[in-house]
Amino acid sequence: MHPFNYRNPKSVAEAAAALAEGGDVRLLAGGQSLIAAMKLRLSAPTDLIDLGGIGELTGIRVDGAGITVGAMTRHAEVARSKEVQAKIPALASLAGSIGDRMVRNMGTIGGSLAHNDPVADYPAAVLGLNATVHTNKRNIAADDFFTGMFETALQTGEIIVSVSFPVPRRAAYVKFRNPASRYAIVGVMAAASASGVRVAVTGAASCVFRVGAMEQALAAKWSPDALAGISVPADQLNSDMHASAEYRAHLITVMARRAVEAAK
Amino acid sequence: MKISMKVNGETVSAEVESRTLLVAFIREQLRLTGTHVGCDTGQCGACTIHMNGLAVKSCNVLAVQAEGADILTIEGLAGDEGRLHPMQEAFREHHGLQCGFCTPGMVMSAIDLVNNHPNPSEETIRAELDGNLCRCTGYHNIVKAVKAGAAYMRTPAP
Numbered sequence: 050m051h052p053f054n055y056r057n058p059k060s061v062a063e064a065a066a067a068l069a070e071g072g073d074v075r076l077l078a079g080g081q082s083l084i085a086a087m088k089l090r091l092s093a094p095t096d097l098i099d100l101g102g103i104g105e106l107t108g109i110r111v112d113g114a115g116i117t118v119g120a121m122t123r124h125a126e127v128a129r130s131k132e133v134q135a136k137i138p139a140l141a142s143l144a145g146s147i148g149d150r151m152v153r154n155m156g157t158i159g160g161s162l163a164h165n166d167p168v169a170d171y172p173a174a175v176l177g178l179n180a181t182v183h184t185n186k187r188n189i190a191a192d193d194f195f196t197g198m199f200e201t202a203l204q205t206g207e208i209i210v211s212v213s214f215p216v217p218r219r220a221a222y223v224k225f226r227n228p229a230s231r232y233a234i235v236g237v238m239a240a241a242s243a244s245g246v247r248v249a250v251t252g253a254a255s256c257v258f259r260v261g262a263m264e265q266a267l268a269a270k271w272s273p274d275a276l277a278g279i280s281v282p283a284d285q286l287n288s289d290m291h292a293s294a295e296y297r298a299h300l301i302t303v304m305a306r307r308a309v310e311a312a313k
Numbered sequence: 314m315k316i317s318m319k320v321n322g323e324t325v326s327a328e329v330e331s332r333t334l335l336v337a338f339i340r341e342q343l344r345l346t347g348t349h350v351g352c353d354t355g356q357c358g359a360c361t362i363h364m365n366g367l368a369v370k371s372c373n374v375l376a377v378q379a380e381g382a383d384i385l386t387i388e389g390l391a392g393d394e395g396r397l398h399p400m401q402e403a404f405r406e407h408h409g410l411q412c413g414f415c416t417p418g419m420v421m422s423a424i425d426l427v428n429n430h431p432n433p434s435e436e437t438i439r440a441e442l443d444g445n446l447c448r449c450t451g452y453h454n455i456v457k458a459v460k461a462g463a464a465y466m467r468t469p470a471p
Contacts, residue, residue, distance in 0.1 A: 055314060055331035055377050077378075084373050085355050087332075097331070101378055125367070129429075149444025150425060151358060154367040155374065231443060 078160025120159025177238025321389030409458030
């Protein structure tokens with residue numbers, strides 16, 4: 050790992066000020082992706098701003114509209130939160146399925162979203178549950194947040210503060226794991242709420258995406274059988290040593306059916 | 314940078330580079346070499362320690378991130394006069410190791426597992442140990458050891 054200057058601000062305002070000084074600055078959340086990337090020198094910032102000491106970024110709050118999760122809340126906290134388990138069990142179980150128990154004790158929702166790894170689980174939750182990402186500057190709708198592989202709508206100087214999830218009527222997340230790495234080869238969040246039906250897919254393409262045809266079919270009838278004959282074209286999907294694009298296309302429909310079944 | 318933290322109950326302070334990994338600090342500066350580096354990529358779990366009561370992979374944490382933290386390593390588990398922790402005792406009794414390289418991480422992870430699942434089924438143990446790899450593939454006795462260790466932790470020996 051290359052050397053860097055380390056800073057440990059105590060508030061979002063302090064972190065934003067440090068970020069505004071410019072240079073090759075990166076924010077450190079849980080570090081479960083960033084530190085690994087820095088060790089491989091895939092990432093070599095000159096300055097690292099550790100968000101771990103900022104109390105205002107942690108915690109889970111329940112209000113009338115739903116559940117708001119602080120950006121530095123660890124996956125394990127979301128997974129074992131009684132509030133999340135009661136209001137959005139699909140979100141709790143998704144958080145509990147990320148990485149392994151040690152990763153979940155460090156990794157954060159804000160870090161995962163800002164990183165936007167194509168095989169990450171949280172993007173499927175945010176897009177599928179129609180969440181809103183709150184930053185120190187603005188609120189970003191899920192549909193506008195994920196812009197490409199490892200890319201988001203976040204601008205220079207912007208820090209994720211929290212994410213708010215409306216409570217769906219029903220939702221479930223099902224993934225097909227790579228048997229060795231345990232990452233999602235395909236993961237599908239299917240959710241029905243007052244604002245409509247959403248089907249969000251992670252792991253299959255360069256970035257999380259929605260499947261409009263499945264959403265329309267499920268809006269008409271919430272049943273696995275409603276998805277019969279609906280598939281995502283393989284030409285936009287990833288193909289690698291673990292799964293061909295055609296196999297991923299097949300898995301999307303299978304995982305979507307299982308998610309609908311689980312969310313009955 | 315100057316950091317200080319509590320390690321196995323004792324306060325330690327040291328000068329480290331910002332890029333020093335927690336596992337390097339523990340092994341090379343504190344000379345607590347029971348915590349192992351297996352893959353160095355956050356996958357194998359051999360470097361598992363407890364930070365503020367939670368199991369983490371110390372090869373994927375910077376030493377500076379542990380400023381002020383309460384750290385527990387494998388060396389801090391045994392009680393007075395070398396009396397083994399119940400989970401260590403269970404690993405010994407059930408021969409939950411072959412070459413032993415993964416064992417410190419397995420034991421630290423297993424204790425965290427039992428803290429969250431006091432009476433885990435075999436299925437739970439296998440699922441929740443997915444962050445620890447044993448390249449001898451000696452999982453069968455490890456799972457038996459964790460089940461027994463969970464029972465010992467529920468009812469400590471008199």
